[in-house]
Amino acid sequence: KNQVEQSPQSLIILEGKNCTLQCNYTVSPFSNLRWYKQDTGRGPVSLTIMTFSENTKSNGRYTATLDADTKQSSLHITASQLSDSASYICVVIGAGGGNKLTFGTGTQLKVEL
Amino acid sequence: NAGVTQTPKFRILKIGQSMTLQCTQDMNHNYMYWYRQDPGMGLKLIYYSVGAGITDKGEVPNGYNVSRSTTEDFPLRLELAAPSQTSVYFCASSYLADRASYEQYFGPGTRLTVT
Numbered sequence: 201k202n203q204v205e206q207s208p209q210s211l212i213i214l215e216g217k218n219c220t221l222q223c224n225y226t227v228s229p230f231s232n233l234r235w236y237k238q239d240t241g242r243g244p245v246s247l248t249i250m251t252f253s254e255n256t257k258s259n260g261r262y263t264a265t266l267d268a269d270t271k272q273s274s275l276h277i278t279a280s281q282l283s284d285s286a287s288y289i290c291v292v293i294g295a296g297g298g299n300k301l302t303f304g305t306g307t308q309l310k311v312e313l
Numbered sequence: 314n315a316g317v318t319q320t321p322k323f324r325i326l327k328i329g330q331s332m333t334l335q336c337t338q339d340m341n342h343n344y345m346y347w348y349r350q351d352p353g354m355g356l357k358l359i360y361y362s363v364g365a366g367i368t369d370k371g372e373v374p375n376g377y378n379v380s381r382s383t384t385e386d387f388p389l390r391l392e393l394a395a396p397s398q399t400s401v402y403f404c405a406s407s408y409l410a411d412r413a414s415y416e417q418y419f420g421p422g423t424r425l426t427v428t
Contacts, residue, residue, distance in 0.1 A: 204355070243317070243403050243419030244356075289355070301417075303355035 202227040204304035212310045221307045223273040223290030231295040238287045280311045317420035325426045326394040334389040336404030344407045345387040349400040394427045
């Protein structure tokens with residue numbers, strides 16, 4: 201069964217600190233992986249998308265890495281801000297069709313003063 | 314562009330009542346999707362559509378119906394509401410131009426409670 205597991209489940213950090221969120225998946229065959237940010241009460245918004253041939257992708261203070269061999273991805277947030285407080289969701293898209301998305305349960309990040 | 318819009322934002326239903334969740338996109342996207350998000354769980358696909366007149370079941374379609382008469386609209390119908398359908402519902406859309414990249418744009422969600 202295709203699965204996407206994220207860790208930690210929740211995380212609290214101080215403003216200005218860095219953090220790394222993890223995503224392990226078993227989806228196969230694999231097409232691409234993306235990270236979404238979901239603010240409370242809002243729909244998910246895409247941060248990065250990586251195909252199997254890409255190892256890293258940055259979007260401002262967000263940097264995602266992908267190791268397709270070990271089926272692991274990480275999202276690194278640099279110099280965190282209060283506005284980074286949100287749920288971060290890892291989504292893996294299987295090859296062969298646009299409807300084959302598997303969502304992780306997300307990491308709830310809280311950035312405090 | 315307004316993107317993906319959903320109405321209503323909140324709704325409380327009694328068991329057995331019916332309702333339609335509305336979803337509209339103005340990006341001329343071919344694909345549209347309905348998801349539900351339960352607390353502490355990942356989004357689950359209910360139904361999707363690859364174009365006007367074409368719909369198909371997702372992972373959790375029981376208790377729901379959809380139609381796609383236009384490119385812009387993709388309503389989700391609950392016929393006999395049950396407490397198990399208490400959830401947050403998200404509509405999304407995408408334009409399938411590249412098989413390696415399925416960028417989906419999400420609406421703000423509808424929070425539904427069935428009591």
